[in-house]
Amino acid sequence: xxxxxxxxxxxxxxxxxxxxxxxxxxxxxxxxxxxxxxxxxxxxxxxxxxxxxxxxxxxxxxxxxxxxxxxxxxxxxxxxxxxxxxxxxxxxxxxxx
Amino acid sequence: xxxxxxxxxxxxxxxxxxxxxxxxxxxxxxxxxxxxxxxxxxxxxxxxxxxxxxxxxxxxxxxxxxxxxxxxxxxxxxxxxxxxxxxxxxxxxxxxxxxxxxxxxxxxxxxxxxxxxxxxxxxxxxxxxxxxxxxxxxxxxxxxxxxxxxxxxxxxxxxxxxxxxxxxxxxxxxxxxxxxxxxxxxxxxxxxxxxxxxxxxxxxxxxxxxxxxxxxxxxxxxxxxxxxxxxxxxxxxxxxxxxxxxxxxxxxxxxxxxxxx
Numbered sequence: 001x002x003x004x005x006x007x008x009x010x011x012x013x014x015x016x017x018x019x020x021x022x023x024x025x026x027x028x029x030x031x032x033x034x035x036x037x038x039x040x041x042x043x044x045x046x047x048x049x050x051x052x053x054x055x056x057x058x059x060x061x062x063x064x065x066x067x068x069x070x071x072x073x074x075x076x077x078x079x080x081x082x083x084x085x086x087x088x089x090x091x092x093x094x095x096x097x
Numbered sequence: 098x099x100x101x102x103x104x105x106x107x108x109x110x111x112x113x114x115x116x117x118x119x120x121x122x123x124x125x126x127x128x129x130x131x132x133x134x135x136x137x138x139x140x141x142x143x144x145x146x147x148x149x150x151x152x153x154x155x156x157x158x159x160x161x162x163x164x165x166x167x168x169x170x171x172x173x174x175x176x177x178x179x180x181x182x183x184x185x186x187x188x189x190x191x192x193x194x195x196x197x198x199x200x201x202x203x204x205x206x207x208x209x210x211x212x213x214x215x216x217x218x219x220x221x222x223x224x225x226x227x228x229x230x231x232x233x234x235x236x237x238x239x240x241x242x243x244x245x246x247x248x249x250x251x252x253x254x255x256x257x258x259x260x261x262x263x264x265x266x267x268x269x270x271x272x273x274x275x276x277x278x279x280x281x282x283x284x285x286x287x288x289x290x291x292x293x294x295x296x297x298x299x300x301x302x303x304x305x306x307x308x309x310x311x312x313x314x315x316x317x318x319x320x321x322x323x324x325x326x327x328x329x330x331x332x333x334x335x336x337x338x339x340x341x342x343x344x345x346x347x348x349x350x351x352x353x354x355x356x357x358x
Contacts, residue, residue, distance in 0.1 A: 008140065029142055030140060030141075030142055031142065032253060033253070035249055036249060036253070039146065039245070039246055039249070040142040040145075040146065042242075043142070043145050043146045043149050044142065044145055047149065
């Protein structure tokens, strides 16, 4: 019990690299509260100008899929390769795709 | 006519040199103190946070000591000024040379200085010397973050557990006597103010007090009584602590003069 209380709560960190891009998961940090979680995320993950915006989420708030359900969740997509947009020919005028 | 002009320029060059050292030494010595936590902070995250703040301060010191070396015109570099001066040549505030003791003391020292640098850099942006104004504009952004960090910890520790409250109050009680110097007259910063280089130290007190009192109240900490000012770091009179700090900081350059890597 006392061991548990010594460890600060864990937060997952998401950084937006540039305006217009989405926030990406970059790692996690320990912090005592939300304000400090932002500060620690800033100090650890934006030291080299990696971002312009930070999200932090308590790791305990994340709901994850069960690895045991992986077959049921992900296998059915395997034989549906037509969902990949590789069957279209892309006009030359379209850049950046 | 030209003799008079030369004298005025010389006086103002000397003053700019001494003022740059006063501000630069304050940032440098605090950076060195914070650096002592590297590898020892209570959590990896705090280790990095303190090192980040130390690096901001070191950047300020480099800017100011390089400038001091330039205007002195004797060919001394930022490194010469940092590593080859004796304690009696340093004019940092006495507060920043005080030992870390524990995390509570370290945070109190940081908070008191951050609150002061907030006001200092805000005003220094209007310096008649562009090099000071440039430094202030950059340092102010850094200091706003430092203040956010240290004031957050003051509240967290002060209004935390019985033990954390006790320790941070002890830090405050021990360090408060060094805050008089921040606003005291009779030293280089007062001369600098008269020359339009920087703010009058006394003028920073009201805003500093308001910020500090607000955070202390939120942190349920008791503001110690003011004591008459007796510590003159900015007049180059230092406690024994500075000698020990410099012995460690300057060891390499003193032992292997000119060594580089």
